[in-house]
Amino acid sequence: MHYKKQARYPTKTPPRYMKNIFRHWDRLKEELSNRYIMLFLDYDGTLTPIVSSPRIALISREAKELLNELSNSPKCKLAIISGRALKDIINIIGLKGIIYSGNHGLEIKGPKIKFATPVSARYKAILKHLKNNLKKKLSFIKGAFVEDKGLSLSLHYRLVDKKNIPQVKTIFHETVILYLVRNKIKIKTGKMVLEVRPPSEWDKGKVVLWLLTRQRFALKGKNVFPIYIGDDKTDEDAFKALEKKGLTIFVGEPKVSYAKYYLKDTGEVFEFLQKVLVLLNARNIC
Template identity: 35%
Template sequence: MAETESQPRPLEERRPQLHNRLADAAGLLVCLDFDGTLAPIVEDPDAAVPTERNRNAVATLAATPGITTAVVSGRALTDVRERVDGPAIYAGNHGLELARNGSIAVHPVARKRAARIDRLCSILETALSSVPNCRIENKRLTGTVHFRSVPPAAEPTVRRITHGVVDRFGGDAVEISTGKRILEIGPDFPWGKGNAVELIAADEPPATTVVYIGDDVTDESAFRAVEPDGIGIRVGGTGPSSASYRVESPVEVASFLSWLGSTGAELAAADEPPAATAD
C-alpha cells in the first residue's frame, strides 16, 4: 500500500512497462470511478453519461476472459448501475453498498446512520434554499451538497451553512469530506473507496493485477490500496497523488481502456493451450 504522494507520470510514456507487468499477471481487476473518469463532469449531475468510447471499452473489458470489471462511485448504487452497463461489480456511496455475485451488501454502520443522513439532507434543503443553483442530493447512506453552479460569491455561504447544520444535528456520527465543487456528508468511521477495492480484490485469484482509475480526492484511498503492486491512474489534476500514472481526461481514459482490452485479449490468447492437430 502506498503511503506517500508524488507527481504521477504521464501514462502514455509508460505503456511498454505496463504491458510487461500485465504479461506476468494471473488476471486483471479493473476498478473505475464514474464521474470525471468514464463520464465528463457536467453542471447537472443527473445529465452525466459515459462517453461512447468509454461505454464500448468497458463492454469489451467485461467480455474479455481473465478480466473483472468494477465501478466504484460516490453515487448511490441504484444510480450508477443505471448509467453504465457491463461491469460484474458495482460499489456505490464510496463502497458503503456493494453489488456482486447476485447480492447487495450494505455496511451495517452506514445502514444504522441512514436516518440521520436523511434528516440532515432535509434540513439542508431548507437552510440552503435561498442559494441559487445549490442542490442537495440524498443518496440514503450519504448526502452531497452540489455547488458547481452556485455563484462564486455564495460558495462561502454554502460551506458555512453546511458545516453549521452538520455540526449541530449530525454530532459525532457524521462527517463532511470535500470533492470537486461538492461537500459529501457521510457516517463518521474509517471507510472509503480503498476499503471497497480491497474487498473486491480479495475475491480475485492470487497474482491478479488491480487497476484503479479515478479523478477526485475520494479516489486517493483506492490508489493507496492498489499501489505499489497494482496500477493507480489519476485523471486530470496537477498536484501530487498516490497514483503512479496520470491521464488528462475521460478521452484518454477511453484510449487506455481500449488498449487494455486489446492487450488483455492478446494475453488471454497467449495463455490458451495450442489447438490439437490431426495426425
C-alpha cells in the same frame, strides 16, 4: 463555526508527482502480459467528463461498448467504484456480470455479491433531519441542491455563483457540526460537493482491497493485478491502498497524489482502456 480539518494525507508515506502513463506503456504492458487484471474505474470525471449537474453526466454508447468488451474478457474483472448511489450507477452503466460499488464503497452489488453498510435508525433520522435543514437553509441560494443517496447526502454547489460559495460552505458546516463532533456522522469533500456519510471507516480504499482479496480467493490465489483509475479526492483512498500493489492512475492535470500515473482527461482514459483491451485480446489468442 468550522470543524477542525484533517490532514489531507494522514499517512507516513509522502505523496508524489505522477508520471504520464503512455510514456511508460511499453514497459508496463510487459508487466501486465501474464496477469489477470482487476480493473477498478470511477465514474464521474473518469468515464464521463465533469458537467454542471450529475443528472446529465451520461456515458457514451461507444464507451459502454468498450466496457462491455473488457468485462467479457476471461482475463479481466471490471468494477465500477462510484460516489453515486448504487441504484443510480447500475442504471447508468447497465452492464451485467460486473461489480458495482456505490456511495464510495458503502454499497456493493455484483455476481454473488450484495452488501450495504449497516446503519442505525438513529443515523437515518439524522440524515433526514440534515437533508431537510440544508434544503431549507439553502433554498435562497441559486444552484445549490442536496442529493439524497440513501446512505449519504451530497450537497452540490457547482452551479452556485462564486461569490455565494463561501456562504454555502458556512451553512453546511454550521448545520452538520453538532453531529460531526459527536461522531454521529462523517463528511467528505469532492469536486464542488460536500458529503455527509455514516461514521464508518469504510471508503474506496478499503472496498477495493476487499474486492481484490475476494477475487484472488475466487481464482484460488491466481496473480490478480489491480488497476485503479479515478479523478477525485475520494479516489486518493484507493490510490493509497493500492500503493506498490498495482497500477494507480489519476485523471486530470498532474499534481501531488498517491497515484503513480496520470491521464489528462476522459478521452485519454478510453485510449488507455483500448490499449488494455488489445493486450487482453492478444493474450486470448495465444
